[in-house]
Amino acid sequence: MAIIAVEKLCKRFGDVVAVDGVGFEVGRGEMFGLLGPNGAGKTTTIGILCGLVRPDSGTIRLDGKTDPTRPDVRASLGVVPQSLALYDELTAQANLEFFGRINGLAGRRLWDRVAACLDLAGLSQRRKDRVATFSGGMKRRLNLVCSLLHEPAILLLDEPTVGVDPQSRNLIFDTIEKLRSDGRTILYTTHYMEEAQRLCDRVAILDHGKMLVLDTVANLIAQHGGISHIEVGLDEAPGDPEELASRLGVGDLGLEGKTIRFQTREPAQALATLNQCGVRYKTLKVDTANLEDVFLNLTGRRLRD
Amino acid sequence: MAKLVALALKDLRVLTADKGNVFWVFGFPLLFALLFGAVYAGAGKGPSGMKLAVVDEDQSEFSQLYVTHLESEEALKVSRVDREQALTQVRKGWIAAAVVLRPGFGDGFSGFFDANNPKLQIASDPGQKMQAAYLEGLLAKAQFEVMAKRFRDRQWMRGQMDTWRGEIQRASGPLGTDASVYLRFFDSMDKFLTDVNDQTYQGGLGNGVLNVAKLDVQQEYDGPRTPFQITFPQAILWAILGCVATFAISIVRERTTGTFQRLRIGPISQADILAGKGLACFLTCALVIGLLVAVGKLVFKVPIGSWAMFLLGAVCTCLCFVGLMMLVSTLGKTEQSVGGAGWAILMVLAMFGGAMMPLAFMPSWMRSISHISPIKWGILAMEGGIWRGFTLPEMLLPCGVLLAFGSVFFALGVLMLRRQ
Numbered sequence: 214m215a216i217i218a219v220e221k222l223c224k225r226f227g228d229v230v231a232v233d234g235v236g237f238e239v240g241r242g243e244m245f246g247l248l249g250p251n252g253a254g255k256t257t258t259i260g261i262l263c264g265l266v267r268p269d270s271g272t273i274r275l276d277g278k279t280d281p282t283r284p285d286v287r288a289s290l291g292v293v294p295q296s297l298a299l300y301d302e303l304t305a306q307a308n309l310e311f312f313g314r315i316n317g318l319a320g321r322r323l324w325d326r327v328a329a330c331l332d333l334a335g336l337s338q339r340r341k342d343r344v345a346t347f348s349g350g351m352k353r354r355l356n357l358v359c360s361l362l363h364e365p366a367i368l369l370l371d372e373p374t375v376g377v378d379p380q381s382r383n384l385i386f387d388t389i390e391k392l393r394s395d396g397r398t399i400l401y402t403t404h405y406m407e408e409a410q411r412l413c414d415r416v417a418i419l420d421h422g423k424m425l426v427l428d429t430v431a432n433l434i435a436q437h438g439g440i441s442h443i444e445v446g447l448d449e450a451p452g453d454p455e456e457l458a459s460r461l462g463v464g465d466l467g468l469e470g471k472t473i474r475f476q477t478r479e480p481a482q483a484l485a486t487l488n489q490c491g492v493r494y495k496t497l498k499v500d501t502a503n504l505e506d507v508f509l510n511l512t513g514r515r516l517r518d
Numbered sequence: 519m520a521k522l523v524a525l526a527l528k529d530l531r532v533l534t535a536d537k538g539n540v541f542w543v544f545g546f547p548l549l550f551a552l553l554f555g556a557v558y559a560g561a562g563k564g565p566s567g568m569k570l571a572v573v574d575e576d577q578s579e580f581s582q583l584y585v586t587h588l589e590s591e592e593a594l595k596v597s598r599v600d601r602e603q604a605l606t607q608v609r610k611g612w613i614a615a616a617v618v619l620r621p622g623f624g625d626g627f628s629g630f631f632d633a634n635n636p637k638l639q640i641a642s643d644p645g646q647k648m649q650a651a652y653l654e655g656l657l658a659k660a661q662f663e664v665m666a667k668r669f670r671d672r673q674w675m676r677g678q679m680d681t682w683r684g685e686i687q688r689a690s691g692p693l694g695t696d697a698s699v700y701l702r703f704f705d706s707m708d709k710f711l712t713d714v715n716d717q718t719y720q721g722g723l724g725n726g727v728l729n730v731a732k733l734d735v736q737q738e739y740d741g742p743r744t745p746f747q748i749t750f751p752q753a754i755l756w757a758i759l760g761c762v763a764t765f766a767i768s769i770v771r772e773r774t775t776g777t778f779q780r781l782r783i784g785p786i787s788q789a790d791i792l793a794g795k796g797l798a799c800f801l802t803c804a805l806v807i808g809l810l811v812a813v814g815k816l817v818f819k820v821p822i823g824s825w826a827m828f829l830l831g832a833v834c835t836c837l838c839f840v841g842l843m844m845l846v847s848t849l850g851k852t853e854q855s856v857g858g859a860g861w862a863i864l865m866v867l868a869m870f871g872g873a874m875m876p877l878a879f880m881p882s883w884m885r886s887i888s889h890i891s892p893i894k895w896g897i898l899a900m901e902g903g904i905w906r907g908f909t910l911p912e913m914l915l916p917c918g919v920l921l922a923f924g925s926v927f928f929a930l931g932v933l934m935l936r937r938q
Contacts, residue, residue, distance in 0.1 A: 284787050294783070315785075
C-alpha cells in the first residue's frame with residue numbers, strides 16, 4: 214500500500230501554473246525521486262505535501278491522512294528544506310535540541326536522538342561549536358539530520374545537496390542510503406540527474422509543472438534514453454565486419470584501423486555478443502544513455518538549461 | 519506548552535548570543551536611567567548660591583568686615599572685583615548681581631542711612647525683580663548683623679556718640695530746642711556705657727545675629743520623591759522598545775533564513791509559533807524590567823509606591839508591546855527594512871510618548887498628541903505604581919488602553935504576516 218499518494222495535484226500562482234495535474238504514489242520504504250529543472254514544480258509539490266502550500270485542486274494522502282496543514286499529520290513527516298534553516302547563533306547541539314523539542318522529544322530520548330543525529334552528520338566533535346563557524350557542507354549535514362530527530366516515517370528531501378562540496382555530498386548520500394536501508398520512505402527532489410540515478414528506485418520527471426514520465430531509472434533510460442555509443446579497441450581488425458555487425462544487430466559498424474564503433478539500445482547485450490564471438494579487445498568505451506538523455510529526448514532541452 | 523517554552527527559550531538564547539542585542543535591551547536603558555536621573559537630580563537642586571560680585575570702593579575696616587560677612591553667607595557666591603568688571607559680568611549674565619560699597623560706606627550710621635547719597639549700590643537686571651529683592655534681603659540681614667557687632671564695641675559706640683554730639687553742637691537752626699534732648703540722651707548713654715559691666719552689656723545685645731526660628735513642616739507632595747522615579751519608567755520603556763525591535767527583526771530573520779518555514783512544517787501550529795515568539799518577547803521585557811527595577815531599588819533607592827500596581831502596569835505594558843512587536847515585524851521583508859522602519863516608528867512614539875523627555879516638560883500640543891503613543895500609557899501605568907499612588911480603578915485607564923493597543927497591534931500583525 215502506498216504511504217504517499219498524490220492525485221491530480223494543481224497549484225497556480227497568479228498566471229503561473231506551478232503544478233499541473235501531478236499524480237504519483239510512493240510505496241513504504243521506497244526512495245522516490247522528483248527530477249526536473251528549476252521551476253519544474255518540485256518544491257511546490259513538496260510544499261503542498263508538507264502543508265506549507267494549499268493546492269488549488271487534487272488530493273494527498275500521507276500515511277492514510279489527508280490534510281498536511283494539520284500539525285498532527287505533519288508529525289509523521291521529516292522535511293529537509295532546500296535552504297539552510299538553522300540558527301547560526303546556536304551550537305549544533307542546541308539546534309538539534311530545539312528542533313527535537315519542537316518535534317515532541319524530551320528527556321532521555323531527546324539526548325539519545327541528538328547524539329545519534331550528531332553522529333550521523335559526523336558532527337559529534339563539533340557539537341559545542343556555533344553553526345556560524347561551520348562550512349557549507351557541515352551546515353547541509355546538520356540541516357539534514359535536524360529533520361531526522363523524531364524518526365519520521367516519511368522523509369521529504371528538497372534538493373539537499375545544493376551548494377555542497379563533493380566530500381559532504383558523498384557523506385549526505387551515505388546518510389540517505391543508510392536511511393533507505395533502514396526502511397525509511399524518502400521523497401527526493403533534485404535537478405542533478407546523477408543523484409536521482411544513484412539514489413532513487415523510481416523517478417518522476419517534471420517540467421513546467423507537469424509530470425512527463427514516471428518509472429524506474431532503468432526503464433526510463435531504456436524507453437526514453439536513446440542509444441548508447443560503444444567504441445572498442447581490438448587486438449586485431451575483424452576479418453568480416455559485416456558479419457560482426459549482423460551478429461551485434463547494428464546496421465552501421467564503423468571501422469577505423471583496429472577500432473570499431475557502433476550504436477545500440479542494449480549495450481550490455483552487445484558486449485556479451487562480442488565475447489561470444491571471441492573478439493579480444495584492449496580498450497572499451499561505452500557512452501550509455503542517462504536521465505539527462507531521457508529529459509533531453511522528452512523535452513528537447515537539457516536539465517540545466 | 520512545552521513547545522512554546524522551547525520556542526521562547528530558544529529566542530532568549532539567540533538574543534543573548536548577540537552582545538549588541540544585550541546592550542540595546544539591557545545596557546542602554548540602564549545608562550539612560552542613570553544619565554537622565556543624574557541630570558534631573560542636578561536640575562532639582564537648583565543653584566548652590568547666588569553669584570555676586572562685590573566692589574569695595576570704601577576700603578574701610580567696616581566695609582571689609584561687611585564683605586567678609588557676605589562671603590560667609592551660604593546663599594551667596596561672592597567674588598571681589600572692580601566696578602568695571604562687576605558691571606560687565608552682570609551685563610553678560612555671568613553673575614546675578616553686583617554690590618558696590620561706595621566711599622563713606624564705613625562712616626558709621628551716616629554711611630548706611632544717607633538717603634541723598636546712598637553708599638550701597640546694587641547692580642542687577644531690572645527684569646530679575648525677585649532676584650534683586652532676594653539680594654536686598656540678604657544685604658539688609660548682613661548689614662544688621664555687622665551693625666550688631668559694632669554695637670558690642672563700647673569704645674566704638676562712645677566714639678560714635680562723640681561724633682554725633684559734635685555734629686549737634688555745630689548744628690544751628692532746625693535742631694533748636696531738641697538739641698538739648700539729644701545731648702542729654704548721649705550723656706546718659708555715655709554714662710551707661712561707662713558703668714555697665716561687659717557681661718550685662720553683651721547679654722543685653724544677644725548674639726548679634728538675626729535669629730529666625732525654623733519650623734520644619736513637611737510639605738504634602740504627591741510628585742516623585744527622586745528623579746529616578748521618572749527616569750526608571752522611561753528607561754524601562756526604552757528597554758521594551760529594544761526588545762520590540764530585536765524580536766521584530768528576529769521574526770524577519772527567521773523568515774529570510776528559512777527557520778520560520780522549518781517551524782511551520784513541524785508538528786506545531788502557526789498560532790503556537792507566533793505565541794512562542796510573543797512569549798519570548800514578553801519574558802525578555804519582564805526580565806529587563808526586573809533587572810532595571812532591581813538596580814533602581816538596590817543602587818538608587820528608588821521607592822516603589824505600590825508593588826501590586828507597578829506589576830499590573832508592567833504586565834499590561836509588556837503585553838501591549840508584544841502586540842506592537844508583531845506588527846513591526848511585518849513592516850518589511852528584510853531585516854534591514856524592518857529594523858529601519860521599526861526604529862523610525864518607535865522613535866516617533868518614544869518622542870511623543872515621553873520616553874525622551876517627561877511629558878511635563880512638553881508643550882501642550884505635544885501632550886495632546888501623546889495620547890496616541892502607547893509609550894505614554896506604559897509610562898503612566900508604571901508611574902501609577904511607582905509614585906503617582908494610583909488605586910486599582912485609576913490603573914484601569916492606562917492598563918485598558920495598553921491592552922487595547924496591544925490587541926489591535928497583535929491582530930494587525932498576524933493578519934499581515936499571514937498575507938505575506
